[in-house]
Amino acid sequence: MFKNKSLIIGSLAIILAALLWSIDGLFIRPAFYILPATLVVFWEHLLGFIVLSPFIIFNWGKIKKLSRKSLGAIIWISIFGGLIGTIMITKAFFAAIDGEVSFATVVILQKLQPVFAILLARLILREKLPRQFYFWAILAIIASYFLAFASSGLNLSNIDWFHNAAVFAIIAAFAFGSSTVFGKRIANHLNFQAVAALRFGLTTILALILLLVTGDFLKINLITATHWWLLGLIVITSGAGAMFVYYFGLRRVTASTATILELFWPFSALILDYIFNHNYLSNLQIIAAIILLICFLRVSALSKLRVSFRAQVISGQGRGRTWGYPTANLDKTDLDIPHGVYQVNLEIDNKKYRGLMHFGFKEIFQGPVSLEVLIKDFSGDLYGQEIGVQVLKKIREVKRFRNVEELRAAITEDLKVL
Secondary structure (H helix, E strand, C coil), X not given: CCCCHHHHHHHHHHHHHHHHHHHHHHXXXXXXXXXXXXXXXXXXHHHHXXXXXXXXXXXXXXXXXXXXXXXXXXXXXXXHHHHHXXXXXXXXXXXXXXXXXXXXXXXXXXXXXXXXXXXXXXXXCCCCCCHHHHHHHHHHHHHHHHHHHCCCCCCHHHCCCCCHHHHHHHXXXXXXXXXXXXXXXXXXXXXXXXXXXXXXXXXXXXXXXXXXXXXXXXXXXXXXXXXXXXXXXXXXXXXXXXXXXXXXXXXXXXXXXXXXXXXXXXXXXXXXXXXXXCCCCCHHHHHHHHHHHHHHHHHHHCCCCCEEEEEEEECCCCHHHHCCCCEEEECCCCCCXXXXXXXXXXXXXXXXXXXXXXXXXXXXXXXXXXXXXXXXXXXXXXXXXXXXXXXXXXXXXXXXXCCHHHHHHHHHHHHHHX
């Protein structure tokens, strides 16, 4: 079922992050309900940024060379995933705790998150996955509802669809779902450590601005010694720690897969509730949990992207020709796939060729991003022509070589896959 080691590792990383978030929701986050949501968001992100900030320094050369699209993705995940989503879901649960609305209203609408994420991944990232993937994704979403409500029953007539809490929950679902999609975009082009650090840094600034505007920053005196201790715990677990792990995994799986694997949150929350609070699961919940685990396995196994595009050949430095390898530089450097070296099929003048594709920073710590293909068994001038590229599989990460001899040896090894 699983032939891609990177895919397995990425899936497990997303699941681990979801587990940390469920621990937060059950045992840590409730202690902060007496505080303004924005104040909590600010401090957990500021402390997390302090821990992660060295990664911005280490990767500054790459960050400066990011495209506007990638920079826009960082801003999006900071505003929606870091700030708006967290504040909205907190406000929604506040309303449920105060009895203004049922928890079912909040939970059901917030679980629209994977629906938003899958739709946006298809529209924005052009993720094309096998039809079976979407079957298992829908089944996973349905199973997650049974997990949440099978023990108490779900009466849709009791749900207040027009309460403010419902609006907050829908906004949170969109914010988190879209953040998964845009997080995937930037994780493709920048290492996961720097992505996490940038998100925490920008969210800290945005939360501070909001605190100053609302005046909630003055309520810092409400934070007790216990709160400070718990904030430190959040940093290394469900905050910076979980986000660090999450972006590590997101680089290796599709956004559509990640949003389904995030459903491990309700699964793990129920298991933890059983272990620590002795709240037994109903037979229907046990069945739903088993189905959800099967769905996790299936969506992970079916998450291989089918990526095809057309690009125009542009002038390069001509180094490939001097080294004895026919290469072509392409103008499409904003692909929504991870940087790396890929095995590809090429179409040139209606003829098929096999080849390799390098996508990433031409120099590891500098820029710019380049897209270059090595074409097997081809000779001729392609400058100005448009060629078709079908990406088959990733061979390895982009590496920095000390000399030409090391580069030639690597290319020779890469060519063995053709």
